[in-house]
Amino acid sequence: xxxxxxxxxxxxxxxxxxxxxxxxxxxxxxxxxxxxxxxxxxxxxxxxxxxxxxxxxxxxxxxxxxxxxxxxxxxxxxxxxxxxxxxxxxxxxxxxxxxxxxxxxxxxxxxxxxxxxxxxxxxxxxxxxxxxxxxxxxxxxxxxxxxxxxxxxxxxxxxxxxxxxxxxxxxxxxxxxxxxxxxxxxxxxxxxxxxxxxxxxxxxxxxxxxxxxxxxxxxxxxxxxxxxxxxxxxxxxxxxxxxxxxxxxxxxxxxxxxxxxxxxxxxxxxxxxxxxxxxxxxxxxxxxxxxxxxxxxxxxxxxxxxxxxxxxxxxxxxxxxxxxxxxxxxxxxxxxxxxxxxxxxxx
Numbered sequence: 001x002x003x004x005x006x007x008x009x010x011x012x013x014x015x016x017x018x019x020x021x022x023x024x025x026x027x028x029x030x031x032x033x034x035x036x037x038x039x040x041x042x043x044x045x046x047x048x049x050x051x052x053x054x055x056x057x058x059x060x061x062x063x064x065x066x067x068x069x070x071x072x073x074x075x076x077x078x079x080x081x082x083x084x085x086x087x088x089x090x091x092x093x094x095x096x097x098x099x100x101x102x103x104x105x106x107x108x109x110x111x112x113x114x115x116x117x118x119x120x121x122x123x124x125x126x127x128x129x130x131x132x133x134x135x136x137x138x139x140x141x142x143x144x145x146x147x148x149x150x151x152x153x154x155x156x157x158x159x160x161x162x163x164x165x166x167x168x169x170x171x172x173x174x175x176x177x178x179x180x181x182x183x184x185x186x187x188x189x190x191x192x193x194x195x196x197x198x199x200x201x202x203x204x205x206x207x208x209x210x211x212x213x214x215x216x217x218x219x220x221x222x223x224x225x226x227x228x229x230x231x232x233x234x235x236x237x238x239x240x241x242x243x244x245x246x247x248x249x250x251x252x253x254x255x256x257x258x259x260x261x262x263x264x265x266x267x268x269x270x271x272x273x274x275x276x277x278x279x280x281x282x283x284x285x286x287x288x289x290x291x292x293x294x295x296x297x298x299x300x301x302x303x304x305x306x307x308x309x310x311x312x313x314x315x316x317x318x319x320x321x322x323x324x325x326x327x328x329x330x331x332x333x334x335x336x337x338x339x340x341x342x343x344x345x346x347x
Contacts, residue, residue: 034221034327035158037136038109039346040182042072046110047102048166049078050089052144053117055167058082064114064166071178076108088119095119096126099148103131109138110182115167116143121229124148124238129155138182138346141165143252143317146225151238153223153327159345162225162248162315163323173320181323185344191330192281192313192322192339208320209312210337213300216308218277219342222330224248231262234269242274246332248324250281250316255288256298263302277308277332279339281315308334 040046048065055061061081068075078098083090102111124147133156139149140161149160161182164174173195180189194208223240224230227249233239251259266272286295296311303309310332314322325345332339 035133035136035156036345036347037138037158039185040073040110040138043074044072044109045074045076045107046112046138047076047078047098047105047108048081048112048114049095049098049102050081050083050114051095051099051123051141051148052089052113052119053087053115054082054084054089055115060167061114067166067169068112073110076102076105078102081114087117088122089114089117092119092122092126096123099123100126100128100131102137103128103135106135111137111139112166113139113141113145113148115165116141116145116226118144120144120147121233121238124151124236127151132156132158140182140323142321143226144229146229147233147238149225149326150223150230150233150240154238154240157327159325159327161323161325161345164321168319171319171321173314174322177314177322181325181341181345185346187344188331188340188342190338191324191341192279192315194312194314195320208314211296211311212309212334212337213280213303213311214278214305214307214309215335216277216306217331217333217335218246218308219329219331220244220246220276222246222248222324222328223326224279225250225326227251227259227262228254231265234265234271240327242271244274244276246277246279246330247271247275248279248281248313248315250283251286252282252284252317254283254286256286256293256295257288259283259286259295260293260298260302263298267302272302272304275304275307277334278303278310279313279315279332280309280311281313282318284317308332310334310337310339313339 080094197205328345
């Protein structure tokens with residue numbers, strides 16, 4: 001090798017090493033059996049972390065730790081959990097350090113996020129995916145945490161969990177969903193079905209109604225989460241392959257035109273063509289001051305032709321929130337308006 005070639009190779013080496021560090025070991029999620037964490041139960045040790053934003057006051061963090069203790073868990077606090085950096089819960093390095101510490105701690109069996117907000121995507125290149133692959137554990141959160149849930153599954157094949165954060169109490173519905181997936185796993189089991197409603201004379205179910213936008217039945221691995229986060233990560237190495245997947249989406253405080261824009265981004269990016277089926281959760285507080293399209297119109301228009309599409313399941317910024325395993329196999333029956341978990345998501 002001549003001197004010029006040697007210098008060129010040497011110059012490229014740091015970039016290659018940086019890329020390898022950022023991208024992890026290049027696992028193709030969904031190839032073969034998924035990686036499962038141990039189920040949680042009384043006495044399990046969980047770590048409370050804030051990978052995105054923080055709550056305003058320390059007393060809310062203390063209450064969140066007590067919530068986890070009320071579930072029978074032993075609780076560790078991320079060393080930087082009380083940090084605040086404007087709209088972020090500490091610096092990127094601090095937030096990543098808490099997650100990596102939880103990944104590497106052999107005592108920790110579960111990781112529960114304090115809240116969402118903003119900032120999860122900023123730390124994705126800093127996470128130690130190899131450590132998590134060696135020591136798989138439950139990761140639970142939603143909203144902005146969508147970035148971490150999908151990145152971990154894409155990089156390691158580990159099933160992660162879109163569900164309640166620690167900053168809010170669990171309703172009876174949310175607690176039952178938590179147990180059915182994480183502590184007393186069952187399969188097959190209905191996922192994100194609306195709460196029971198007793199029909200009486202003069203009353204009908206008005207909230208939590210399901211709508212079949214496209215008929216049909218499909219099976220596949222479940223991926224997705226918050227629409228804003230999925231759209232923002234499109235084209236990055238931190239989303240799983242969408243081919244043959246069942247995609248679920250939800251959002252909050254997004255007007256119909258904004259929902260339209262992000263769904264169009266997924267359509268133009270080929271995502272909606274690749275998936276086997278589409279599940280819409282709740283798009284809460286989506287009011288628009290202008291008299292434009294409704295959320296229903298926007299969602300219906302973007303359903304992939306010939307593929308089952310169901311709207312209204314209990315996924316999103318709501319009190320009665322399901323626990324949804326990212327990376328587990330499900331059946332979507334839009335005709336029967338049912339989403340079914342086909343395999344237990346923990347061992």
